[in-house]
Amino acid sequence: MKSNFLLDPEITFLNHGSFGACPKSIVENHQHWQLEMEKNPVQFMQKNAARYLKTAKDSLAEFIHCASEDFFFTPNQK
Numbered sequence: 001m002k003s004n005f006l007l008d009p010e011i012t013f014l015n016h017g018s019f020g021a022c023p024k025s026i027v028e029n030h031q032h033w034q035l036e037m038e039k040n041p042v043q044f045m046q047k048n049a050a051r052y053l054k055t056a057k058d059s060l061a062e063f064i065h066c067a068s069e070d071f072f073f074t075p076n077q078k
Helices: 024-039 039-066
Strands: none
Touching: 024 039
């Protein structure tokens, strides 16, 4: 399990829920999207983002067994 994380192998980290320590696959996926946006921000935001969000919403709807029209994404703000 420990090999799935980027944590220093010399430490024992018991608090994954509060302060991160994402699995490597999540970090890699995040970097993929960040690099795609950085390569062409206007294309990403104005042309691709809506399609990507629809794909994510449809996948989540299937996972939680509801229609994608039954929920919406919102920014995580205070």
